[in-house]
Amino acid sequence: MNHESSLVNQLTDRLIAGELPPGVRLSEAALAKEFDVSRNTLREAFRVLGEQGLVNHIPHRGVSVASPNTSDVIDIYRVRRHIECSVLENAPKNHPGAEEMRRAVEAAQTAAAADDWLQVGTLNMSFHNAVVSLSDSSRLMRSFGNVLAELRLAFLKVEVLDFLHAPFVERNQEVLDAYLHETPREAAAKLGAYLGDSERQVLGAYARAGQD
Missing domain, CATH: 1.10.10.10 (Winged helix-like DNA-binding domain superfamily/Winged helix DNA-binding domain)
Incomplete structure (x- = not known):
């Protein structure tokens, strides 16, 4: 390199x-x-x-x-749904990436208990990066890293980070449980609903803060 x-x-x-x-x-x-x-x-x-x-x-x-605007947020979530849900739906069972997902969830739960919401946000990124690792595609991982960076910038424009991240710590756990104990398709469905709720939350926070 x-x-x-x-x-x-x-x-x-x-x-x-x-x-x-x-x-x-x-x-x-x-x-x-x-x-x-x-x-x-x-x-x-x-x-x-x-x-x-x-x-x-x-x-x-x-x-x-960069400072993402409302249109950027909408596009970021559109890309996330295409990538994350597709990868998860087609993921093989017992992929080693599930262990990375589990570690991110457990560390986020610990950080949330300590009110370290910036760290919770970082661990949330780790969880979703691990989801995409189920694809076994280095090119997709590189592309998704850029999406995560833009997403973090969007999150940082909303100063109340606990408001953004608290609901999704346990929802990451639910997605992981569905992947491990149900089916990848059911896990992808949970993730799709999760991403829709997250997008609405971020856009609502943008609107309240007067962001464009």
């Missing part, structure tokens, strides 16, 4: 972890020093992230983290 690809992956991971809030300006000098790369390498990474919709470049103002 070259420096540019590695840097893109590292910055995407930070977005998924909620470490780079929407709208924040990214300092070329600081990031080049932190990652020990040239500014040209960093700018090429920014170009790739811009094509993925994760950063915005404004002439004479530099690069800032």
